[in-house]
Amino acid sequence: MREVKNHIETNCVQAGYTPGSGEPRQIPIIQSTTFKYDTCEAMGQLFDLEAEGYFYSRLQNPTCDMVAAKICALEGGTAAMLTASGQAANFFALFNIASNGDHIVASSSIYGGTFNLISVTMAKMGVEATFVAPDCSEEELEAAFRPNTKAVFGETIANPALTVLDIERFAQAAHRHGVPLVVDNTFATPINCRPIEWGADIVTHSTTKYMDGHAAALGGAIVDGGKFDWMAHADKFPGLCTPDESYHGVTYAEKFGNAGAFITKCTAQLMRDFGSMQSPQSAFYLNLGLESLHVRMPRHCENAQAVAEYLSKHPKVETVHYCSLPTDPYYKTAQKYLPNGSCGVVCFELRGGREAAGAFMRELKLAAIETHVADARTCCLSPASTTHRQMTDEQLKAAGVPAGLIRLSCGLENKEDLISDIANALEAIPNAD
Numbered sequence: 001m002r003e004v005k006n007h008i009e010t011n012c013v014q015a016g017y018t019p020g021s022g023e024p025r026q027i028p029i030i031q032s033t034t035f036k037y038d039t040c041e042a043m044g045q046l047f048d049l050e051a052e053g054y055f056y057s058r059l060q061n062p063t064c065d066m067v068a069a070k071i072c073a074l075e076g077g078t079a080a081m082l083t084a085s086g087q088a089a090n091f092f093a094l095f096n097i098a099s100n101g102d103h104i105v106a107s108s109s110i111y112g113g114t115f116n117l118i119s120v121t122m123a124k125m126g127v128e129a130t131f132v133a134p135d136c137s138e139e140e141l142e143a144a145f146r147p148n149t150k151a152v153f154g155e156t157i158a159n160p161a162l163t164v165l166d167i168e169r170f171a172q173a174a175h176r177h178g179v180p181l182v183v184d185n186t187f188a189t190p191i192n193c194r195p196i197e198w199g200a201d202i203v204t205h206s207t208t209k210y211m212d213g214h215a216a217a218l219g220g221a222i223v224d225g226g227k228f229d230w231m232a233h234a235d236k237f238p239g240l241c242t243p244d245e246s247y248h249g250v251t252y253a254e255k256f257g258n259a260g261a262f263i264t265k266c267t268a269q270l271m272r273d274f275g276s277m278q279s280p281q282s283a284f285y286l287n288l289g290l291e292s293l294h295v296r297m298p299r300h301c302e303n304a305q306a307v308a309e310y311l312s313k314h315p316k317v318e319t320v321h322y323c324s325l326p327t328d329p330y331y332k333t334a335q336k337y338l339p340n341g342s343c344g345v346v347c348f349e350l351r352g353g354r355e356a357a358g359a360f361m362r363e364l365k366l367a368a369i370e371t372h373v374a375d376a377r378t379c380c381l382s383p384a385s386t387t388h389r390q391m392t393d394e395q396l397k398a399a400g401v402p403a404g405l406i407r408l409s410c411g412l413e414n415k416e417d418l419i420s421d422i423a424n425a426l427e428a429i430p431n432a433d
């Protein structure tokens with residue numbers, strides 16, 4: 001008899017929910033805020049984390065858990081949870097281990113919203129950060145760590161700079177200092193890269209992007225790789241390694257082990273107190289997106305590759321950033337971590353800066369101007385005028401986002417149609433010289 005291995009394609013379609021005889025084929029949407037119990041004792045067991053089950057959808061909901069289990073399988077983790085947005089996922093993943101008086105090392109080449117979260121909002125909460133370029137020297141990386149550093153953070157493929165994180169190198173540095181590496185894998189998706197296999201400890205997602213894939217539902221996810229030994233660094237992680245008085249003295253790392261401590265604490269404390277749960281309806285939409293993720297990602301990549309190649313030969317284009325182009329500075333790193341394709345997003349700078357970018361975007365017919373990426377429909381935006389507008393010119397430069405950059409997210413349309421649309425829009429902009 002042949003072994004059914006459950007490859008990633010099979011997990012996209014089937015993981016997380018296996019109906020019994022006569023049960024719904026599609027995952028049921030448990031649209032209920034609360035759950036009924038026969039006795040106070042039975043419910044008390046849940047509050048004590050002594051039994052598994054549901055009592056209030058602010059903390060956990062069965063539909064969300066089924067979808068989280070699918071994402072967990074796709075990333076090769078041991079536990080996972082959904083959040084209301086990607087922002088919530090990154091905040092929870094970091095705040096679960098770094099609080100007032102602590103410090104984070106983060107790549108400077110990350111999504112503007114996450115940069116703001118770490119550099120402004122978390123700073124107000126007493127968590128300091130040191131940002132390093134993803135291709136910084138070994139000395140610079142080492143110098144970024146402090147005795148109170150609690151995590152290292154980066155994006156597999158950064159939005160919108162499209163730099164590629166050397167996951168193994170950052171994981172090794174994090175582990176040398178006894179802290180985990182948290183990787184936002186939104187752009188690559190587990191179809192193209194599974195950071196846990198390269199040493200990352202925690203993986204986050206804005207599921208709003210490729211996982212949903214249809215601009216239908218906001219969401220986020222956190223996956224624990226289950227390999228980080230919290231107890232071996234108990235002095236650094238008291239929240240996981242000493243009793244939680246707000247949960248009847250439970251010590252998460254002891255009771256749930258490396259496989260379950262991080263997500264259990266994150267659910268029991270942060271979800272309880274901040275309440276950023278994904279709605280079951282959104283989780284249902286997300287699951288529909290996940291069912292075709294493995295079919296859609298190669299097509300996004302094929303379209304982006306064709307568009308990037310076209311743009312790189314066009315006289316009105318100054319530079320093209322796409323790590324799957326052999327001329328890209330991150331090509332070598334991408335070949336290691338993303339050999340089957342990177343993502344559908346291409347960034348490029350037009351000769352003529354902001355003005356040319358505005359004129360070009362106005363002329364596009366198929367590609368729409370949107371604050372979004374990773375949709376089935378092609379969309380574009382000027383990061384410096386929108387998502388990254390809170391950054392100074394210096395910060396923009398450090399993040400690899402020059403003022404005249406255009407971020408084009410190639411959808412699932414016919415690639416020749418996309419190129420024709422781009423060619424017409426390029427034609428319409430006045431010559432820079």
Ligand SMILES: Cc1ncc(COP(=O)(O)O)c(C=O)c1O
Nearest residue numbers: 085086087111159186206208219
């Ligand atoms: C890489 C990355 N992480 C996190 C986020 C935040 O996700 P959300 O918009 O779902 O809160 C985004 C949003 O664009 C992103 O691109």
